[in-house]
Amino acid sequence: MLDCAIIGGGPAGLTAGLYTTRGGLENVVMYEKGMPGGQITQSSEIENYPGVTGEISGMDLMIPWPEQCQKFGLKHEMVEVTRVSKEGDVFTIHKADGSVDEARSVIIGTGSRPRRAGFAGEDTFFGRGVSTCATCDGFFYRGKEVAVIGGGDTALEEALYLAKICKKVYLIHRRDTFRSAPNTVARVKRTENIELVLNAVPEEVFGDASGVTGVRVKMNDGATRNIEVPGVFTFVGYDVNNQVLLQEDGNFLCDMTPAGEVVVDISMRTSVAGLFAAGDIRIAAPKQVVCAAGDGAVAALQAITYVDELLSH
Numbered sequence: 001m002l003d004c005a006i007i008g009g010g011p012a013g014l015t016a017g018l019y020t021t022r023g024g025l026e027n028v029v030m031y032e033k034g035m036p037g038g039q040i041t042q043s044s045e046i047e048n049y050p051g052v053t054g055e056i057s058g059m060d061l062m063i064p065w066p067e068q069c070q071k072f073g074l075k076h077e078m079v080e081v082t083r084v085s086k087e088g089d090v091f092t093i094h095k096a097d098g099s100v101d102e103a104r105s106v107i108i109g110t111g112s113r114p115r116r117a118g119f120a121g122e123d124t125f126f127g128r129g130v131s132t133c134a135t136c137d138g139f140f141y142r143g144k145e146v147a148v149i150g151g152g153d154t155a156l157e158e159a160l161y162l163a164k165i166c167k168k169v170y171l172i173h174r175r176d177t178f179r180s181a182p183n184t185v186a187r188v189k190r191t192e193n194i195e196l197v198l199n200a201v202p203e204e205v206f207g208d209a210s211g212v213t214g215v216r217v218k219m220n221d222g223a224t225r226n227i228e229v230p231g232v233f234t235f236v237g238y239d240v241n242n243q244v245l246l247q248e249d250g251n252f253l254c255d256m257t258p259a260g261e262v263v264v265d266i267s268m269r270t271s272v273a274g275l276f277a278a279g280d281i282r283i284a285a286p287k288q289v290v291c292a293a294g295d296g297a298v299a300a301l302q303a304i305t306y307v308d309e310l311l312s313h
């Protein structure tokens with residue numbers, strides 16, 4: 001029986017792992033279906049993690065985190081969790097390999113994943129010119145022209161990254177104002193090889209057998225424009241990874257918002273005793289590494305108290 005099962009190995013899960021093990025819980029396992037580190041490992045640059053100055057990539061930021069946790073006894077299983085259920089005081093962790101584990105408490109830190117924009121050709125050409133990761137795929141377009149779709153922090157930051165590698169970046173946004181931080185917008189506007197294509201809705205990515213050859217956008221005035229590029233990067237937001245909480249009867253294990261985020265209180269407690277959520281998955285998450293890490297610490301401290309009380313009964 002695990003004291004605590006942590007689902008997801010991003011900033012929230014890893015911090016929860018650090019605090020639960022350092023705080024005295026024994027038998028804590030963190031389940032991660034990919035590499036530990038979470039989404040931020042896809043970011044080319046992070047400049048708002050406190051105390052970390054200078055140019056640092058998301059990958060570099062996250063590399064030391066798993067080792068720090070393992071030092072205090074956190075175990076790591078590289079497996080996808082398919083479902084978390086609860087009967088009495090015991091949680092069952094159902095894994096993709098068919099095996100199950102049991103735990104007294106659970107911290108959900110499964111984060112979020114890139115959303116599809118929904119234009120024609122997006123699925124057909126995904127991985128053949130359409131990408132959601134500039135750090136992973138930007139290099140393939142070195143010296144070439146690419147398009148970036150979106151107007152949030154991710155789109156603008158990744159456009160800046162691509163502008164360093166590529167000949168030109170067309171930044172396509174459906175409005176003429178951005179969600180992104182003003183400082184980032186200013187940097188984009190100062191970058192000579194970024195062309196802003198505003199009030200433009202992407203309609204279709206087109207191409208041939210070798211991959212993408214361009215993207216067609218519809219301007220607000222009704223005109224259409226073909227932008228000929230071999231690479232199209234979409235950064236149009238994220239959906240939360242809440243599938244592990246979906247039960248066999250079609251209901252979620254705990255209370256959720258209509259958007260599918262986990263409802264938690266200020267202590268990261270969900271509506272189910274012993275179940276905590278942290279990071280991007282939870283209601284009103286600021287979607288920042290520092291906040292996910294903070295949530296992970298809060299959830300861990302609560303899990304320690306919960307398990308202590310459970311065992312003292």
Ligand code: FAD
Binds near residue numbers: 007048
């Ligand atoms: P995630 O980082 O999403 O980690 C969740 C982990 O859970 C993943 O590793 C996933 O593989 C795993 N997982 C999911 N489902 C399962 C399952 N069923 N079984 C097992 N494992 C599972 N924030 C900033 O503060 N500053 C920035 O500059 C910044 N830049 C960003 C740039 C990009 C390109 C992106 C995508 C995000 C950026 N963010 C930034 C946001 C930041 O990355 C997130 O807010 C943060 O990573 C959330 O952490 P998390 O632990 O909640 O979730």
Ligand code: NAP
Binds near residue numbers: 149
């Ligand atoms: P986001 O803020 O939700 O922005 C998504 C963008 O995509 C919006 O500009 C939106 O347009 C556009 N969009 C959505 N659907 C579209 C569609 N179907 N077709 C075309 N455009 C579409 O997402 P994000 O930029 O990924 O950021 C997610 C969160 O992570 C945010 O909270 C962000 O602050 C945070 N983050 C922070 C940092 C940082 O702190 N440095 C870096 C990255 C991410 P509209 O504006 O018109 O809606």
